[in-house]
Amino acid sequence: MNTPSTLEQKYGIFGASLTKNINRHTLKFGWDFERTHVDGVEANEQVDQLFATQADYEQFGPIDAGFFLLLTTGGLTPQANQIKLRNNYTGLWVQDDWKVLPKLTLNGGLRWDYDSAFNKADNVSPRVGFAWSATPKTVVRGSFGVFYDHFRLGLVRDIPGFGGADIRVSQPLSFPRLFYGVPTLAPDLFGLCLSPTQTDSQIAGQGCPYPFAAPGTPYLGVDHLNKIGGIPANAVVNQSNVQQLSGLSPAAFLTAADAATGVPANFWFWGPFGALSFNVFQPGAYPITVDPRFATPHTRSYTLGIQRQLGSDLVISLDYYHKDIIDILGVRETNIPFAARIDNSGGSITGVNGFGPWYGGTYNGGILSFEKRMSHRFMLGGSYAYVSENDDALNSNLNTDALSAGSGYYPTDSFVGIPTVVTDPGNIASGGTCPGGRTNATSSFYACNGNFVPKAGVFYNGPTLDNGPSDFALRHTFEVHGQLQLPAKFQFSSLFRVQSGFHYTQNAIVPVDQDGNGSYGSVGRDLKTGRNAFTSPSFTNMDMRIARNFRINERVNVQALFEFFNLFNNANPAAVNINQNHTPRLAGEPIFGSVAEYLPGREGQVALRIEF
Known part of the structure; x- marks a missing residue:
């Protein structure tokens, strides 16, 4: 979900040049000037990822169905969203x-x-x-x-040091039913090893079974936080009702949750929709600054x-x-x-x-x-x-x-x-x-x-x-194009293209935080395979157009068009499965490198273009 973004761009361009021929030399001198004046407002963005079963979604609705990550990107104040280049x-x-x-x-x-x-x-x-x-x-x-390169909007629109918007990002991980309703191992990537189904008593004495958990990470049951004040199993818990359910004030419950999970003080907070949450990183702590070594x-x-x-x-x-x-x-x-x-x-x-x-x-x-x-x-x-x-x-x-x-x-x-x-x-x-x-x-x-x-x-x-x-x-990349003038003012044209597949990187089961900053990169590698070391299947496509011109008079021309895209209906990949497979491969686990999504197949359209 995005808020509106507006841009008012004004450019003033001026140039002058001088040419002088001297014998076999042609000398040229010139000056170019461009004034950039851009005002606008950058958009705010929210992206929600919900991890829930169908049964929980039907029972609890979209907010309380399960563990979710609400990524919020935008200025901390309305002024921070302003662009003044x-x-x-x-x-x-x-x-x-x-x-x-x-x-x-x-x-x-x-x-x-x-x-x-x-x-x-x-x-x-x-x-x-x-x-x-x-x-x-x-x-x-x-x-x-x-x-x-030159100063331009696309390069600096969100760099405050150059007049761009001061955009910050916040990504809390939220647990609307505490540790119930978490059908994913994602929390373990950030230090919480949670059982999706078992209670503390059922997993007593067990270590964290997930391969990417740090040694000694405690294994917590679904009822681990419900023991704070005797909260009923699978209950929706938020800032508004936690005192009624547990007898503790919202602040006191957060303190108890920190202690119960062995994390530093103030780790937990009441986040989106009042759900118990913790931050992947501190919100507002990531301003973009122009480094002194800028070039x-x-x-x-x-x-x-x-x-x-x-x-x-x-x-x-x-x-x-x-x-x-x-x-x-x-x-x-x-x-x-x-x-x-x-x-x-x-x-x-x-x-x-x-x-x-x-x-x-x-x-x-x-x-x-x-x-x-x-x-x-x-x-x-x-x-x-x-x-x-x-x-x-x-x-x-x-x-x-x-x-x-x-x-x-x-x-x-x-x-x-x-x-x-x-x-x-x-x-x-x-x-x-x-x-x-x-x-x-x-x-x-x-x-x-x-x-x-x-x-x-x-x-x-x-x-x-x-x-x-x-x-x-x-x-x-191979391409061939052509045009044929047919009788009766018909035109036939076509474009055929074959190219190698796109490169992609394997997302490792156990990614490495190489520099220790808590970030695994856009794709979590384990450094056993290189960036973009893999290539998708190739791309083959042919487009075709048949056109007929109708000259109405000196000022008006009408062109009728009949076009086909992907004429041979080739299955061209748009995305592939990049996740590394377990050994042995888990039931239902997509095969690494297999095509996950295809580009559109054969499409056709009829159009009428009027020029005057």
């Missing part, structure tokens, strides 16, 4: 096109970009290129250039290509592209202590969400294409692309607001810096079997909690643990 962009450039030989042209230039909001005055980008006519029908081209994202681009004309109406091209994508902006917890990976203590601190240039990527691509211009009543074109693109930007949905950080879009490891010497305390004291004692003074090691601990004294960049195929990369 102001920026003056200035670009100065100079370029020289030099015709060295009749068949060879070189060009070079220099550009300076400055955004007043970013206040980075060193964004200078050189660019060079050439074009060589090897034969009358063959052209070879190449270039190198640096290209800087403007930029790309170093290299291209080389050859184009050959075949006959009078056919051209083929072969092009290679290489891009180094530098200083990709994102959010990470910049104050996470290195030692937190040893004892998972990072979740107890107030995290600093630093918005900065933490990520990078590399793109390599080759494209073979052909294009036949319209002649003999038809045109035809197509291309094949082979692409390798890797990055470590785990948050590839490109969100920059608090939702990105608070909901698990930190990198797998937020620590960047020089590791200190730490010693693994082991887990014997908490009921485990790992004695600890290892240190990273001379080499890296894996701690008793499963986390990787790099060697002390050597610079370590935690986000690189997420390096893998980009979310946007497709290894192979």
Whole structure:
């Protein structure tokens, strides 16, 4: 559920250029200016996840049916939702096109970009290129250039330091019937090991049976909290009726619940709809701040290509592209202590969400294409692309607001810096079997909690643990398109495309909190498999259109359209099952990597377009 969002965008653009020809040189100078003035209100969002059985839902209704997670994203005050972006962009450039030989042209230039909001005055980008006519029908081209990103709405709309909205996120876990009606193991991910059906007396003496529970985690029955004041089994308990049911005031019951579950004081509170709740993280403790190391994202681009004309109406091209994508902006917890990976203590601190240039990527691509211009009543074109693109930007949905950080879009490891010497305390004291004692003074090691601990004294960049195929990369893409002019003013056109499947990451049964900050990332990995190490089935699609033009008069034209999408009704995947399977696989458990959802099948439409 979202509240309305409004944006009023005003841009003022001005530019000037001067060209001067001197012998075989063409000199160009220019100035670009853009004024950005954006006012608006960011939306608030609530997303509820309910875990309940059908019987409980029918008996208790949507609020009290079972355990739920109500994610709330928005400003703490109406003023915090306001967007006020102001920026003056200035670009100065100079370029020289030099015709060295009749068949060879070189060009070079220099550009300076400055955004007043970013206040980075060193964004200078050189660019060079050439074009060589090897034969009358063959052209070879190449270039190198640096290209800087600019201040824009999509980049900073939720970054308060740049005038964006101050969006915070809160995600309490709520128990409307205390520990009754919890048909999921999700609470154990946050330290509560609950039996879905058994009472304390039935599980007496048993340890937590779930594989991802920390050693020594107590196993609690469904009636564990009902013993506080003798609350009836399976009763709805909230802030309004707890005193009537237990004899304790709402505040006193919270204190008793903290003690009964062995958690720190003030762990429990009365949350959404008055239900007993605890926070996954502290609400309002995750403002996005601009890190002092902020830098403007930029790309170093290299291209080389050859184009050959075949006959009078056919051209083929072969092009290679290489891009180094530098200083990709994102959010990470910049104050996470290195030692937190040893004892998972990072979740107890107030995290600093630093918005900065933490990520990078590399793109390599080759494209073979052909294009036949319209002649003999038809045109035809197509291309094949082979692409390798890797990055470590785990948050590839490109969100920059608090939702990105608070909901698990930190990198797998937020620590960047020089590791200190730490010693693994082991887990014997908490009921485990790992004695600890290892240190990273001379080499890296894996701690008793499963986390990787790099060697002390050597610079370590935690986000690189997420390096893998980009979310946007497709290894192979082939497409062909064409148009045929038929008699009686009919037109037939079609587009056929085949491409590799999308990359995805396995969600582990026992995820690793690598940096110890209480966040498992957008997908909880165990580091035994890489980010985006798996690929979905391929995609095949053909669209077709038949059109007929009707010229009414000089000013009015009518076009009738008959279109098919996914003409061959291919079953193209939209989502796959990413959860790791148990061994042996549980009854009804989806097979990892199997298709969970398909894109629409064959669709058709008839349309009428009027142009005047």
